[in-house]
Amino acid sequence: MNLTEVQNVLNTMLSAEPSDGQKRNIVFWYDDDGEFQERISEIELKSAKLLTISNNSFYIKYLIEEEEPETNFLVYSPCSKPQPRDNFLIDILKYSKEFSADSTTVIMRDLKIDVSLRSVVKKYAVFFGNKDRYRKFASYGLTKYSEQIIDTAVLSALLKLPALDIEGVFKTVLVDGLLGEGKFITDIEKFGDMEAFWSLAGDIYGYTLKDKDIKLLAISMFLKHMSVTYRGSISENMAKFIGENISNAFVFIENFMNTPNYIMIAEMITDDIKLPSLIKDIETDSFIETDTFPIFDREIIRRLIENLTHKAGEFDKYIRQIKERRKSHFYKNYENEYSALYYAAKLLSLEQHYGKKIKGSTAIDLYELYKKEYYLFDTYYRKFILHYDRIQNLEEFTPLFMLIENTYINFFLSELSVKWESAVLGLQTQWSLPSEIPQQQFCKKIVSSYIDKGEKLFVVISDGLRYEVAKELCDVLNTEHKGIVNLDTMLGVLPSYTSLGMAALLPGEEISYSDSGEVRIDGMPTKSTEQRATVLKKKYPKSTCVSFDDIRTMSKEELRAVTVGQDLIYVYHNTIDGRGDNASTEKQVFEAAEDCITELTKLVRKLKNDGNATNILITADHGFIYRRTALNESDKTPKELISYLIAKRRFIMTADKKEIHGTSRYAMDYLMKDSSLEVVIPKGTNCYKVSGSGSNYVHGGASLQEIMIPVIRFKSDRSSSDKLKVKKVSVSLTSLTRKITSMITYLEFFQNEVVEEKWVPVRLKAYFADEEGNRISNENIIIADSRSKEFADRTFKEKFTLKSGKYDKTKPYYLILADEEEKINEEVQKIKFNIDLIFNNDLGL
Template sequence: MAELNLKQIIDRLNTEFTGENRKLVFWYDDKAEFEEDMDSVELENAKVYRLEKDNQFYTKYFFEREDTTTNYLIYAPFPKPEVKDNHLEDTMLYSKRFFADRASLLSVDLGIEEKYKHVIEKHIKFFANKDRTQRFYDLEIENFNEENILVGLLSAVCKTKTCSFEEVVRIVITEGDIEDNKYLEEMDKYELLGAFWKLCEQQFGYVDSDPSLERLMVTLFVTYSARYLQSEVPASWRSFVSMKQGNVIAFLDNLMNSMLYRNDYDRLSAYVASGLKVEDNLAKYTPEDIVHLDTFAYVDELILKWITERLVSEDVAAKLDEMDMLQICDTRSKMHFGGVYENAYAMLENAFTIINAANYGGSDDMKSIVKKYESEDYMIDTAYRKFYFYYDQIEDTTSYEKLQTLVENIYTNEYLNDLIPRWNTAFCGEDGLVVLPLQRNFYNGFVNHSKERTVVIISDAMRYEVGRELFEQMKDDPRCTVKLSPMMSSLPSYTRLGMAALLPHNTLEMKDDYEVYADGVLCNDLAGRQAVLQGHSKDSICVQFDDIKNLKKNDLRNIFTGRQVVYVYHNQIDARGDKANTEDEVFVACEEAIKEISDLIKKISTNANTYRFIVTSDHGFIYKRDKISESDKIGGVNGKDAWINRRYIVSKSSITEDGVSNIGLGYVLGYEDDKVISFPTSSNVFKVSGGGQNFVHGGSSPQEMIIPVLDIKMERGHMETRPASISLVSMVQKITNLITGMDFIQSEPVSDTVKETTYRLVFMSEDDERISNENIYVADSREPDSAKRIFRMRFNFKNQKYDKNKQYYLVVIDDNKKLELFRHPVMMDLTFADDFNW
């Protein structure tokens, strides 16, 4: 760093007089700062000659006639005269000039050309402080010009790590106050404020006779909005639209997409939105006009309102810009404010699925019913579950009340009340117990003949559609091979009977006290179930999930070592649903159950040398959010000689009420028994005291009786996975427009070995300067058709000069690994008329 001291000056002068040729060096000390010191200055290879204002002719004569061999420093304690008044001008042509003012020292030290020295001189006050000066040096600017000197000074004021005007603006608007901004005050102190506003004009097109930070921000946000609005911006905003749209979009995109600064963007967006009266102005636009606008959070509220209104009207075919409602929800949820409204978008996606199922029409024979449920209908139950899972996470659901009522009506009246009677008609027919594998045959069908240790995880009340979600998740584990098949639970579909049926047994019966016995053993607790299991497989054990979930590696291994079969009992869903005060949490419990089981499988396979797992359930459930009304309850039953539950009655005689079917218990369980199971043929319940109002099971319905069986094989060791890659489809070699669209393709669908990956796409110079906005793309498509994995990205380029001799690149970065995927070279061939004039 340049310092103004006499020793340094003498050292620099001595270097000037090295060599064999005679040298004359002129030093005009404009302010005579060193006049007193010159008497003591001694140079190693030169003499000091003091120039006076009136001895120029003599000086010229002296150097060219009297002493033509000695080196001289010609010191003048006054500014250099104008050429017309300087009689030594021709002598100076074959001499050198020396500068010892701070600006000159800095310029020489930094390698700044003489023609830019005036910029340093103008702002010399800035360099009076060592820390500020050091910050300027630390920017390591190369190839100085007037602009990057000023940007460097501004960067040093803002304490940035790089010489970047965009970074200066970011710090000014995010770290300083809008009204009394400390950075602008600091700039003003060093006469840099004018340069700041001039650069704002050059970079962002912000022109203002009385510039302010607030109006700069309004210009940025309005210009950004103008790009994505499908019509003119509001009249009151038009004066703020800048011609440098590409630069503005690149700047705000980088701000909103940054994990470090996205919260700053949100705060500034809310501030500008208030001043622009965004709610009043944007409410006048059609949803199609704003569907791609992402500047303000209020846009999402308008889009959500439109989707909700369409759904309430059951207009499931409605589109915006050729996107259906599912595509709109997916697109908007991935945009900047999507994280704020992700629960609402997810809720609406699932509402769409349910409303799309209005006017449901099912099949009549058991085989068709099962096939349709396994391939299609389960998704309605999943959508209903997901709808409430996300609905319950929204703080204020007032605007969705009509939608919730519609969802409830369609799910209950048009779906359940159509499907369940068809199911029960078929169930009571001759094919009722032959289409699906029966739960009572589970052990022989899935466990008995396995030659390797098998862990059976029984999750209480995990119905088929929940198991299907676990299946989809396990498929994405590269170490996992998984098969899913449906199985018919026992009837009544309740825990004690289902748990007993899943055990190996020769006999399965419900005695007159309605307790369930397998092989004559009462198995309503862990000890009884283990006794039955060990009667068929001595090297076996039954454990509770809660007892092993947190075990350390050695303790876990000790449980499994030497075992052939391990039954693990998991109770997350039923435990929550069966309690009146927590039954509305049952869908949260489903999500937790999926994660707990997945984690347990991975833990056991990693730590206990066990690689085969079977996940199943004792029964499913029906959940409806609305409280059961009196009209949904079947009366006229009594419990004197019967076991009565909300969804079933077991007794010696049939129930002859309307809406009730009867079937022999012995027929269902495969043994001789004269007891009868009576059950509602719809989703209604028997009128009994106690119990919950929303969560029920025990009866006959696909939701209660179709249960999942997941057969899982975990690979030993580690299986390699790779990220879903993307590549450029458009063969673009030259960029000729400030706004350019390019097509890409996700190379292969997401699968168990190909993982969802997030990419950042941006154009950069060979000097790593960003010259476009940054796009974010989530490669998560599972489409097998490659044509459906093609997507388009639009890039907005900075409106600036581009050097045709320089290389520019499209850079694609894996955001998860922070690694560059590829770099595609392009030529920038843009017409640019602006220049930087001061």
């Protein structure tokens, strides 16, 4: 400090309002090296007198205490401060202030650091000698100091962290030392204290190894985290890395996992400790909750593939393991793998449940069984293929794919089609089921039931929306919209293809075919949207037809302009058939089914909100069959040389009575009075031999997947009642105690409502926090999605690990349950707890 700076500081100290009951200010200045001895007289004091110590301590004492008891004094000594026993002025010094012009003292005074920490500050002289580093340290606004706090603040500043952050220090150093060039570590060695870093590593994270090595530190912290959930055996050599302070390391790794560099370090350590060989012979359940390293997920996936492929049979166990992994950190990285395995297990479990035998003998029995149970085979297969296609490395999954394909095609499709074909032999002359509304009576039986009562109706026709996809759509609508959602079915027309199915959904007295094979209603063409609108208006004058693609881009005003004044609005949607009925995109048909569900859900919302819709029907022209592996050419039915009106892969429409081997015939006079036409369909799920690709996705036949037409009835509820409002299930803490006595504690939770209809799943984050909202534990994920009525199936037990630190048993702490999907009001519950640890570890941080 220069003389002017010294003078300004001294005047400020001497003119300040006296404190601690004093009437004046006395400042002692021990100038160790006598740096200012020659110039002390130059200092101009505004409100005090200068006294210089020079073998005159008795006089100074007398002057201050007796002669001038109310005067402010600066007492200057060109020597070091004497020991208390040698200091004649010690009693005055005790109620006075001290000034020093050396840099350490100035720093401590500026930052308000207690003199007891002088040696700590002094060791960082080089650090504080740089204005930028000094400014960064000061920016942390610390009000409480200890050696650890100062060490942490210096490290935080050197690592350019925005705030004092012990976790940030260790994250940065680990990344710098293991993946970077070591620049930050070099800065610590130059301007900080690397020994302070290792001291913190020992005190906070329990690193006790003699070797001060960054990689060994990382191994120690990762293994501490692993040890909390790992139930398998480990070697003595590995055990020495675990040691103490596991809770702090566990919470550190939990947070470190959310950084982009974590996986690279985790994979590096996996190789270093030879983790694959360690867990090779360990039971899966011993590490089913462990997610420290991605290798655990890969090993679990490998074992699940192996067990499912070999049909080990413990499907409930595998499903439970997959569900358990949903809470693990890396689940999102392997979500498609786990999902494919989940649906594979569900499909194989279903096969096992039915004993590889399709039940039901009559057409009505099979129809009802498919509607209630058998449709799940199609859903599980669709979901398996959907996620299988999204997996990047498919080689490992190939054996499982072949098993699922074989099970689905050679068991389910084959068995069901044989049973169904036998059951509908009696329907070949009259295609109908007593329990089902025929598709061609859709307007007469269903649409008119709304219009006749003066209720406005929107009808959405989604091309190729088969029953099982509609079932999922129905579930989604139930959970996303306030209203009543029901799913009915109709018996689809034969042949089950677009032109006839679309026509059957229009009003009219007579369906017929032109000489070119075009379907007509009462003599009117029905191919285009405009032509269908003409047919519709004949029966319902206040009606219109519009495409989904047009509606999706309409503003609210534009949609109202189209629908106002209309009693009936048909909306045509074509996502599934649009992609499936194209050889170049048919493999995307299950992705299209997902898109279809999303699009129709959004459409319902738009019609409700912008179109003021109350009643909405969603139906289809036909369903479909899809198998990933194509039919062998030898398995396809040859097309004989017969005349025909229409010929497709799945059917021929003809008046020619010539028999074709391997086919079934259905008379068309069920639909067209006195018609001589018949539809000839290959048996089972076979196709005709036709040139070109594109036989994986087919429709036109008589299988249940093709002819069971869904009818979703949605009625919006605009009332203020909460009865039909979609609600998330609630979760309650059932553990009775509200007191924590150890660093690791277990709590039990209960899902109060069953997931069904208007009750939807909830995904909660659970963690502990202090009064200021600072997290003091790891975070657990609670997935409350059980559909079980059994209480035990809706109970969750979660493990919480507290950070090491000082916990005040008189202060409140809180268990926070937060909805992971909510971005603004995420907090669901805040439950007060007391923490009274048997061993309370005060780290001063």
